Every structure is written in structure tokens, then in C-alpha cells.
Amino acid sequence: MSDSPFAAAQMNPDEVYTAMLADLENLNDLMLNFSNAVIIQVAMDEEIAPLLNATAWAQEPIDEGAAVFHPRTLTVNQREVPLLLVRSKIGLVNAASAVTEALSYATDCSGVISAGTAGGLAATTNVGDVIVGTEYTYTDADASAFGYVRGQIPGMPETYGGPDSDVDDAVAAAVEALDAEQAEGGWQVCRGLMLAGHSFVTAHNVKDTREAFPAALSTDMETTAIAQVCHNYEVPFVAVRCVSDLCGPAAGQDFHLGVEVAAARSAQYALRVAAHLWFLRGYTDDTEDTEQESKA
Incomplete structure (x- = not known):
């Protein structure tokens, strides 16, 4: 699509028609060839770089709007897994609107993954750890005056996520494969509750956040909004993020990891999960090959 809404004013009618036709053909090809793609969302250019x-x-x-959508393929054992990489920009609304748009392209989407960086919240979380979500809620939603739990949007579930056999199997296979490929790395892969909100969690408000959500492992500004979109559209979702900073580090703890390092680690796990999820969803020519691919 054109980068500027005013670009057409600088073009003659033939150029406008040619540009519009090219845009429509590109969009048509996307919807035909990537209808069952796995969508991987990140917020920043630094986070999409290792995926590209x-x-x-x-x-x-x-x-489209603030987002950029990259149709890509990942080759796994001579098969091409279709991926729609989405750079949404930072924030709940940016993430939710971008993923909703992506779902209109990938109409039979195999699943959505939120990748990139996160802030470590649990006392046992360290920079460099990979956090894989099982449940998601908002840090700053509070309708408790009306009987809802902290983090719950009225009319919506207390948390998003929950058991999904394909997601669980894809995560388990990806983690097992990566553990087998590398020497002891000094980081852990943790599964559990992830938070997201409009505000950064820092040393001045981390105590309240930990008290309200004692089981939470991490926080960011996108995942829960995407989880809510996927809940509404009944699409499998998982967040796979690497801790780049600690929200309230203890004395002696390393508290920062470069975004490039954290993004690359998240991308490594997210791509493995995406490949396993796509094969587990049955997009292959025969069952035996699917089972072999899921072990790749």
C-alpha cells in the first residue's frame, strides 16, 4: 500500500490505477497463499529483524495504518511454512488492531504468536529467560467495584488462554528441540501468567503489581490485547517472549539485556513453535509426514 495518503495526488491517473491494481493483486495473493499462515506479532523493528x-x-x-505485514516462509525439512510477520508498534491498541487486520488476511489462521521482549516480574525471573504464556490478563484493568477480579474486563473472562492441546504440544516440541541443540545456556524457559497494560511496570509500582498478581512472570504492553482478540475469534494464541529487563531487580541481579539479544532469542523459540503448530494443525499431504515434521 502507498506510504502516504497524499501520494496519489502527486501521480497521474494511469499511475494511480497501476498502483491500485498492484496493491489489489498483492492483497489477493496474500489472502490466497497465506490463508492458513501462522501470524507472529512483534511491536518494534528491532524485534522483527531476527524473524526477517x-x-x-x-x-x-x-x-496498513501503523502496522507492517510481511508475508514470509520458513523452510522446515523441505516444506515451506507460511508466516505472516506483523510489526504492530508498541501498545495494546496498536497490537490488537494489527492482529485483527492480520486475521482478515489469514482467514484460516493456524495460530497467533506474540514475540519480542518483556519485563521480568517474578522474583525468580532473570534477564534472558524465555517466558511462554499460559494465561494473560491486564495490569491496569480494575472493575473490582462491580465484582470483577483485578485485570478482568467486564463481560470477558478473568484471564485469556487456557489449555490448547496443539499449542501445548507445539511449545513442548520446540523447547525440547532447542534444549537438545544447545549447550546449557544459563537461561530458563518458564510457562505461566503474563501481564500487559498501558503503563510500564517499574521499581515505583512493581510492589503493587506483584501483590495483585503474585503468579505473574512478566509484563509488556501488547500480549493480553492480542490474547483477547484471539479469544474473540477463537484462534489459538501463545506469547513467547524473552526478558530484556527486570521490573524490580534484587540486589546483585543483572537487570538489562540488549534488545537485539533478547529479540533474537524470542524469535528462535517463536519460529520453532510456529512450525510445529502449523504441522500439528494438519497442513501437510499425509499424516506420517506430519508426525515426522512435528518432531523436527
């Missing part, structure tokens, strides 16, 4: 480096170009990216 690890995947192959499939067709021209699409700019």
Missing part, C-alpha cells in the same frame, strides 16, 4: 533474517521473502510487505 530467519525467513524467506514471499511477497511484498503491506503497510
Whole structure:
């Protein structure tokens, strides 16, 4: 799509028609070839860079609003897994609107993954750890005056997520494969509650957040909004993020990891989960090959 809404004013009618036709053909190809893609969302350019480096170009990216959509493929055992990489920009609304748009392209989406960086919240969480969500809620939603639990939006569940056999199997297979491939790395993979909100959790408000959500492992500004969208559309969802900072580090703890390092680690796990999830959803020619691929 054109980068500027005023670009057409600088073009003659033939150029406008040609540009519109190219945009429509690109969008049509996307909806035909990526209808069952796995969507991977990140917020920042630094977070999408390792995903782009690890995947192959499939067709021209699409700019819509604040988001950019990159149709890509990941080759796994000579098969091409379709991926729609989404750079949404930071924040709940940016993330939710971008993923909703992506779901209109990938109409039979195999699943949505939120990747990138997060702030470590649990006392046992360290920078460099990979957090895989099982449940998601908001840090700053509070309708408790009306009988709702902290983090719950009225009319919506207390948390999003919950058991999903395909997601659980894909995560387990990805973690097992990566553990087998690398020496002891000094980071852990943790599964549990992830938070998201409009505000950064820092040393001045981390105590309240930990008291309100004692089981929470991490916090960011996108995942719960995406989980809510996926809940509404009944699409499998998981967040796979690497801790780049600690919200309230203890004395002696390392409290920062470069975004490039954290984003690359998250991307490594997210791509593995995406591949396993796509094969587990049955997009292959025969069952035996599917089972072999899911162990890749």
C-alpha cells in the first residue's frame, strides 16, 4: 500500500490505477497463499529483524495504518511454512488492531504468536529467560467495584488462554528441540501468567503489581490485547517472549539485556513453535509426514 495518503495526488491517473491494481493483486495473493499462515506479532523493528533474517521473502510487505505485514516462509525439512510477520508498534491498541487486520488476511489462521521482549516480574525471573504464556490478563484493568477480579474486563473472562492441546504440544516440541541443540545456556524457559497494560511496570509500582498478581512472570504492553482478540475469534494464541529487563531487580541481579539479544532469542523459540503448530494443525499431504515434521 502507498506510504502516504497524499501520494496519489502527486501521480497521474494511469499511475494511480497501476498502483491500485498492484496493491489489489498483492492483497489477493496474500489472502490466497497465506490463508492458513501462522501470524507472529512483534511491536518494534528491532524485534522483527531476527524473524526477517530467519525467513524467506514471499511477497511484498503491506503497510496498513501503523502496522507492517510481511508475508514470509520458513523452510522446515523441505516444506515451506507460511508466516505472516506483523510489526504492530508498541501498545495494546496498536497490537490488537494489527492482529485483527492480520486475521482478515489469514482467514484460516493456524495460530497467533506474540514475540519480542518483556519485563521480568517474578522474583525468580532473570534477564534472558524465555517466558511462554499460559494465561494473560491486564495490569491496569480494575472493575473490582462491580465484582470483577483485578485485570478482568467486564463481560470477558478473568484471564485469556487456557489449555490448547496443539499449542501445548507445539511449545513442548520446540523447547525440547532447542534444549537438545544447545549447550546449557544459563537461561530458563518458564510457562505461566503474563501481564500487559498501558503503563510500564517499574521499581515505583512493581510492589503493587506483584501483590495483585503474585503468579505473574512478566509484563509488556501488547500480549493480553492480542490474547483477547484471539479469544474473540477463537484462534489459538501463545506469547513467547524473552526478558530484556527486570521490573524490580534484587540486589546483585543483572537487570538489562540488549534488545537485539533478547529479540533474537524470542524469535528462535517463536519460529520453532510456529512450525510445529502449523504441522500439528494438519497442513501437510499425509499424516506420517506430519508426525515426522512435528518432531523436527
